[in-house]
Amino acid sequence: MSAKALVAYATKYGATAEIAEKIGEVLNSAGVPADVSPVDQVKDLSAYDAVVLGSAVYIFRWRREASRFLKAKEKQLAERAVWIFSSGPTGEGDPVDLTEGWSFPKSLQARLDRIRPRETVVFHGAIDPGKMKGLEKWMIQKVKAAVEDSRDWEAIAAWADGIASAVKAERG
Numbered sequence: 001m002s003a004k005a006l007v008a009y010a011t012k013y014g015a016t017a018e019i020a021e022k023i024g025e026v027l028n029s030a031g032v033p034a035d036v037s038p039v040d041q042v043k044d045l046s047a048y049d050a051v052v053l054g055s056a057v058y059i060f061r062w063r064r065e066a067s068r069f070l071k072a073k074e075k076q077l078a079e080r081a082v083w084i085f086s087s088g089p090t091g092e093g094d095p096v097d098l099t100e101g102w103s104f105p106k107s108l109q110a111r112l113d114r115i116r117p118r119e120t121v122v123f124h125g126a127i128d129p130g131k132m133k134g135l136e137k138w139m140i141q142k143v144k145a146a147v148e149d150s151r152d153w154e155a156i157a158a159w160a161d162g163i164a165s166a167v168k169a170e171r172g
């Protein structure tokens with residue numbers, strides 16, 4: 001069996017796309033062929049045994065195209081090895097502490113339970129003040145989020161390494 005992986009992502013300003021690219025690089029260099037694609041460009045999962053799905057988080061929600069994909073592909077995802085990540089909180093400390101315990105959108109939780117991913121994680125994200133619109137700037141100030149690139153490349157690479165090991169172990 002080929003054991004090909006898909007890394008599908010939803011991004012608004014690019015931070016999550018770069019996380020997905022990193023995961024794809026780690027998988028490929030560990031010997032798991034991986035395609036990296038914006039989630040709204042994914043047509044068919046039949047070529048993939050493993051799927052990594054990630055989205056940027058805005059006001060405790062995933063990007064619409066990622067939610068849509070999870071809903072539309074629930075059945076196919078449930079038949080595959082799936083890993084889920086969210087890209088969100090900025091600042092120091094454990095990402096889930098920074099989001100006050102949030103780890104996945106509530107409205108999608110029942111579907112996630114049926115998909116039964118191997119892991120669901122939250123990674124630190126990045127906020128680029130040059131890209132924010134007025135309302136976004138205001139919201140960021142209001143919640144006092146750190147305006148910085150907090151992405152933890154080591155944590156991302158280590159997580160992707162774990163995925164590669166799991167996929168290879170199952171491939172035999």
Ligand SMILES: Cc1cc2nc3c(=O)[nH]c(=O)nc-3n(C[C@H](O)[C@H](O)[C@H](O)COP(=O)(O)O)c2cc1C
Nearest residue numbers: 011012013014015016056057059060088089125126
């Ligand atoms: C208006 C606004 C709301 C946000 N809301 C959340 C949130 O609820 N939870 C979270 O963890 N991060 C939140 N973030 C941070 C983004 O998720 C983070 O910057 C992410 O890495 C951006 O990814 P992208 O560049 O791929 O769009 C918010 C950012 C903005 C600008």
